[in-house]
Amino acid sequence: MNEKDQLNVIIVGASGYTGAELAAQVERHPYAKLCGLYVSENSQDAHKPISQLYGQLRGVVDLPLTPLAATIDPQTFADIDAVFLATAHSVSHDLAPQFLACGCQVFDLSGAFRVNQADFYPKFYGFEHHHADWLDKAVYGLAEWQAEGVRDAQLIALPGCYPTASLSALKPLQHAGLLTDNCTPVIDATSGVSGAGRKASLTSNFCEVSLNPYGVGVHRHQPEISYHLGREVIFTPHLGSFPRGILATIHVDLKTDVTLADVNQAYQSAYADKPLVRLLEPGIWPAIKAVANTPFVDLNWSLQGHHLIIFSAEDNLLKGASAQAIQCFNIHYGYPSTLALTGDVAC
Numbered sequence: 349m350n351e352k353d354q355l356n357v358i359i360v361g362a363s364g365y366t367g368a369e370l371a372a373q374v375e376r377h378p379y380a381k382l383c384g385l386y387v388s389e390n391s392q393d394a395h396k397p398i399s400q401l402y403g404q405l406r407g408v409v410d411l412p413l414t415p416l417a418a419t420i421d422p423q424t425f426a427d428i429d430a431v432f433l434a435t436a437h438s439v440s441h442d443l444a445p446q447f448l449a450c451g452c453q454v455f456d457l458s459g460a461f462r463v464n465q466a467d468f469y470p471k472f473y474g475f476e477h478h479h480a481d482w483l484d485k486a487v488y489g490l491a492e493w494q495a496e497g498v499r500d501a502q503l504i505a506l507p508g509c510y511p512t513a514s515l516s517a518l519k520p521l522q523h524a525g526l527l528t529d530n531c532t533p534v535i536d537a538t539s540g541v542s543g544a545g546r547k548a549s550l551t552s553n554f555c556e557v558s559l560n561p562y563g564v565g566v567h568r569h570q571p572e573i574s575y576h577l578g579r580e581v582i583f584t585p586h587l588g589s590f591p592r593g594i595l596a597t598i599h600v601d602l603k604t605d606v607t608l609a610d611v612n613q614a615y616q617s618a619y620a621d622k623p624l625v626r627l628l629e630p631g632i633w634p635a636i637k638a639v640a641n642t643p644f645v646d647l648n649w650s651l652q653g654h655h656l657i658i659f660s661a662e663d664n665l666l667k668g669a670s671a672q673a674i675q676c677f678n679i680h681y682g683y684p685s686t687l688a689l690t691g692d693v694a695c
């Protein structure tokens with residue numbers, strides 16, 4: 349392939365869990381050239397080959413992790429087409445506008461540009477947002493629902509992992525007008541520990557992790573889901589003792605005249621032509637085992653009177669983060685949405 353057919357891509361935050369997944373995905377993308385992997389200026393991993401941290405990348409991606417200054421040098425990135433920011437919210441908040449000013453296409457995996465509401469960032473992220481202009485222009489990269497926006501925008505704000513699982517389940521019902529007016533969906537979701545990132549902390553310590561709720565009533569994904577669904581939700585995350593994957597169980601009330609056929613139709617029309625959302629056969633329930641290490645979100649549902657229970661499973665690092673980022677990259681540049689994502693599923 350001629351080099352001009354490839355887009356020059358870099359990953360910032362490449363030593364983290366989602367960054368490392370991105371490195372493998374970009375490397376196998378036929379129209380992307382992996383031009384650099386970046387970490388913070390004083391990173392303890394600076395200059396190490398990424399494959400020294402992630403042995404599965406040995407011989408696949410051996411590029412070094414390059415330190416990145418807080419103020420970037422535009423000359424260094426003059427030839428870069430697309431940047432994936434797999435960095436903490438506050439880091440993305442500071443870096444995204446700099447790369448955007450260089451003319452780069454930015455795919456931000458953090459929450460820094462997901463919700464365009466004045467009091468949201470001080471309240472839920474603990475910092476003032478200083479880039480209202482980019483908040484206005486950013487498109488929320490829930491890929492199945494935002495294809496047009498993703499095609500046009502220079503800044504794509506990828507959804508959080510729980511919001512992807514939750515919104516994928518709820519949007520078809522909301523869109524089809526099947527929920528009662530006063531329905532407040534109740535979302536109980538359990539995540540594997542990689543959701544907390546690679547850095548050591550007491551809560552993700554092997555001996556501390558069991559199965560427990562956390563962030564009860566205060567988790568930042570509650571307002572993110574509500575904002576992008578267009579109605580209030582009750583959201584309770586749980587931490588489970590497994591490495592990767594999310595299972596969400598969601599309860600909603602349907603209008604009295606809604607039938608199972610209406611529900612099935614709502615999901616079919618939303619996802620029939622969307623290969624990364626799998627609607628399971630009756631009686632087959634979404635399971636983390638079936639989605640871990642895959643780019644899919646699996647859905648199924650059970651109608652009990654006018655009460656519907658929806659089950660949604662995904663890999664938090666893939667459909668919940670890096671695979672959806674690549675999906676948006678593909679949509680933005682006009683490639684098939686699954687390029688570099690499917691065809692590599694291990695059992």
Ligand SMILES: NC(=O)C1=CN([C@@H]2O[C@H](COP(=O)(O)OP(=O)(O)OC[C@H]3O[C@@H](n4cnc5c(N)ncnc54)[C@H](OP(=O)(O)O)[C@@H]3O)[C@@H](O)[C@H]2O)C=CC1
Nearest residue numbers: 361363364365366387388391434435457458543545546669
């Ligand atoms: N983990 C998950 O399941 C999901 C995560 N996300 C979001 O994606 C982003 C990345 O998450 P995750 O991969 O888990 O995070 P990790 O903590 O695993 O990785 C963070 C990365 O950022 C690097 N980094 C830190 N500071 C800077 C800086 N100033 N400049 C450049 N690089 C820096 C770190 O390296 P070093 O410190 O050595 O510099 C590391 O490579 C976060 O915003 C997270 O909220 C979204 C959906 C799901």
Ligand SMILES: CC(=O)N[C@@H](CCC(=O)OP(=O)(O)O)C(=O)O
Nearest residue numbers: 458459508509510539540543544
């Ligand atoms: C298990 C665990 O700790 N999960 C993370 C969610 C990670 C994620 O998707 O989200 P953001 O990009 O919004 O940070 C948490 O609850 O903070």
